[in-house]
Every structure is written in structure tokens, then in C-alpha cells.
Amino acid sequence: MIEVNRHTLANGLRIVHSEDASTQMVALNILYDVGARDEHPQHTGFAHLFEHLMFGGSKHIPNYDRPLQAAGGENNAWTNNDVTNYYLTLPAQNVETGFWLESDRMLELAFTPQSLEVQRQVVSEEFKQRYLNQPYGDLAFLVRELAYRVHPYRWPTIGLSIEHIAQATLDEVRSFFFRHYAPNNAILAITGNITAERAFRLSEKWFGGIPRRDVPPRDLPEEPRQTEERRLAVERNVPAPLLYMAFHMPGRCHPGYHAFDLLSDLLANGRSSRLIQHLQKDRHIFASIDAYVSGTIDPGLLHISGRLAPGISMAQAEDSLWRELETLKQEEPGKEELEKVKNKFESNQLFANLNYLDLAANLAFFELIGKAEDINGEVARCRAVTPGDIRRTAQAAFTRENCCVVHYLAKP
Numbered sequence: 001m002i003e004v005n006r007h008t009l010a011n012g013l014r015i016v017h018s019e020d021a022s023t024q025m026v027a028l029n030i031l032y033d034v035g036a037r038d039e040h041p042q043h044t045g046f047a048h049l050f051e052h053l054m055f056g057g058s059k060h061i062p063n064y065d066r067p068l069q070a071a072g073g074e075n076n077a078w079t080n081n082d083v084t085n086y087y088l089t090l091p092a093q094n095v096e097t098g099f100w101l102e103s104d105r106m107l108e109l110a111f112t113p114q115s116l117e118v119q120r121q122v123v124s125e126e127f128k129q130r131y132l133n134q135p136y137g138d139l140a141f142l143v144r145e146l147a148y149r150v151h152p153y154r155w156p157t158i159g160l161s162i163e164h165i166a167q168a169t170l171d172e173v174r175s176f177f178f179r180h181y182a183p184n185n186a187i188l189a190i191t192g193n194i195t196a197e198r199a200f201r202l203s204e205k206w207f208g209g210i211p212r213r214d215v216p217p218r219d220l221p222e223e224p225r226q227t228e229e230r231r232l233a234v235e236r237n238v239p240a241p242l243l244y245m246a247f248h249m250p251g252r253c254h255p256g257y258h259a260f261d262l263l264s265d266l267l268a269n270g271r272s273s274r275l276i277q278h279l280q281k282d283r284h285i286f287a288s289i290d291a292y293v294s295g296t297i298d299p300g301l302l303h304i305s306g307r308l309a310p311g312i313s314m315a316q317a318e319d320s321l322w323r324e325l326e327t328l329k330q331e332e333p334g335k336e337e338l339e340k341v342k343n344k345f346e347s348n349q350l351f352a353n354l355n356y357l358d359l360a361a362n363l364a365f366f367e368l369i370g371k372a373e374d375i376n377g378e379v380a381r382c383r384a385v386t387p388g389d390i391r392r393t394a395q396a397a398f399t400r401e402n403c404c405v406v407h408y409l410a411k412p
Helices: 046-053 065-070 092-107 113-132 139-147 162-166 170-180 196-207 257-268 274-282 314-330 335-352 356-369 372-383 387-397
Strands: 005-008 014-019 025-032 074-079 084-091 186-192 230-236 242-249 286-293 300-308 403-410
Touching: 005 196, 014 196, 014 356, 025 092, 025 356, 046 074, 046 084, 046 113, 046 162, 046 170, 065 074, 065 092, 084 092, 084 356, 092 186, 092 196, 113 162, 113 170, 139 230, 139 242, 139 300, 139 403, 186 196, 186 356, 242 314, 242 387, 257 274, 257 286, 257 300, 257 314, 257 335, 257 372, 257 387, 274 286, 274 300, 274 314, 300 314, 314 387, 314 403, 335 372, 335 387, 356 372
Parallel strands: 014 186, 230 403
Antiparallel strands: 005 014, 025 084, 025 186, 074 084, 242 300, 242 403, 286 300
16 A cells, blocks of 8 residues: 655645655656647647756756756656656755756746757657658557547647647747646655655745646547548558557546456457467467557547568458457456456556656656545556456447558558
């Protein structure tokens, strides 16, 4: 059982804490409730741009990394469609340096043309390397555009177009910051060798003076139910053809989420899972195959991606895959098979929370979607899924009208 302590500042900053005396380190994880879904369709990629800008200097601290490294600390960040997450680790005796650094960049960034230009170039190069100049790199764009019509999940975190970042102005960037990067739109998780009393006292000292901001209420368009199969075929210079199928599923907080998560594990988590065993190892239809859920807060996708084995046609691969999905719709999985994936889920949850830094990120996310203490019930929610739940989930999900199919063909 993970013990969670909590405190909320007058400016709205939520703080969750869990002490771990077995380490000499402390982690500070700040989760901002802003991601790519909060961007304007003509100004995408801003949340990811800020992942970089937040390291380019703040109002009173021109260089973020230098004092952190001098104190023996490390840091990094990541962004997805839902949130932006920053974290650092420090020796416990130097932890106040972390509070100082994080509070100053929450207060205000050093918005300079030079910083914007440097980070804009970094993001543009990342866009080219990861999405334009890499085999299968544009697949994320193709699948999202096929699966979503109105919801902002229709573009990836990097953005819809490289031009959106290239043309971003300093005023637009500053406006985005003050709309979203606010104490009343953030969660600070503190873990490691620090008491709750000290963690809350330092939080009050360094973050308490930051003013609340007018964070606009989130009003995203609801994605309409898909009523017919959507298909796309593209031809690219890639080493092997790839079949991609995506099925709409509920969001992270929906009661049926864990059944979808376990369903994807039954399909392709481990060498004995169904798709890997039957279609990769036994029949050699696919050279590799994977299945996973997006895990998004709003309704997301269950993805199945398979790189075809030599000599296999796309029609043969797709037909074989549908046969496996139909089996799950007709027959409940055996209790032993389901127990195996539940055990794997439980062990993954255990290991994910052993490290004080990973725990900080997980506590912040659970606080965002409910309350941090819910982390203690995650395994029980998984354990409660029955074989009948799996079959009903497969029956609801694996239909043609709920499916998006991409045939990613290799140029001859």
C-alpha cells in the first residue's frame, strides 16, 4: 500500500507526496494538464514546443541545467496528447534547488526571440527525423487522420504540420503559456527521502507566491461514433509491408478500460500470446506483430500492428488476423490464460512503483484522473475483469464498422 499525503496551495497547486527513506534522493514531478488536445487545429505542436522551451531559461534563471547539475541533479520531460510532464531528481540535501528552479519557470519563462528560434529549430529537426525521414514514420499521422474526424487526437503530439511551429510567433507562444502553465492547472508530486512536512513547507515557500491564472475550461468536440469501416492504402520506401488496424475504445477513466487493456495483452503481450503464437511463430504470417491500447484520457484506440512475413499478401494477413479476433468474440479466454496476463499486469504495476521517480509520475497522473490514492486499487480493478468481460469487450470492439485499416505497402 502506497501512503499518499496531500496539500493544496491557495493558488490551486495540488501537491501529493510519498516518502521513501530507502533512497538518498528526491524526485519532483510537475504534471501540467495541457497536451496536444488543447491546441488549435491551425497552431498544433505547441505543447511539445513548450517541453523544449521550459528548459530555455525562466524569468530569474537564465540557465536551468547549470544549477541543477551543480547540485547533483538530473531532469527531463515528455509530452503526449493529454499532458505535459516535467521531472527532476536531486540528492535530498540539495532538494530546495529543485523547488527554486521549477517554481521560477512556472512563474514565467524568459520569452526571447533567441530561445524561441533555437527550440523551434530543434523541434523542426525532430519532426523531420522521427516522422518524415524514418521508415513508417508517417503512420501515426495516417492512423489518427483515419480514426478521428473532429477530436484533436486526430494529430500527434509533434503537430499536424512542421509549418505550425515554424510560423509560431513569440506572442502566440507567450499566450499559450499563460493560458495553461499555471499552478491551478498543475500537480506537483514529491517522492523520495523527504518528509511530508518539509515537502509542503518548501512548496509553500517557492510556489505559494505564484498567482492563479485564467485557465480556459476544456471544451473538446466529442468524436462521433464510427459507423463504417475506414480503409487507406499507401506505398512507401520501407523494408516490408505493414498491416495496421485500430479499433475505437473508451478513455482511461471508463469502467471498461481495463478489459480492453487485458484484451490487448491476450493478443500480443509475450511469446505465448495469441497473435504472436498463432500468426507469427506457427503460421509465419507476420514477421512481427503487436497490440496495445493508447491509454488516453478521452476515448482512444486499440492498435494492432503487424509487419508481414516474406511472400504473404496483405489480403492473407488481414484475413488471418480477423479470424483470430473472431475467435475471441465467440469463445471466452480460459481462466489460466487470463490469469497469466493479470499476473503480468500486477508485476508491471509493482515494478512501476518501486522506483521513487516512477512513483512520482504515476501519483501525479492518478491525481489528475481522480485522486492519487487510486493507484492502490489499480491491480484490483484489473483482477475484477472476468473471461465474460473479455468476450463482451471483443464483441463490441472487433467489428468492421469500428475498424480503421491501413495497408502500408512497400514500393517494388
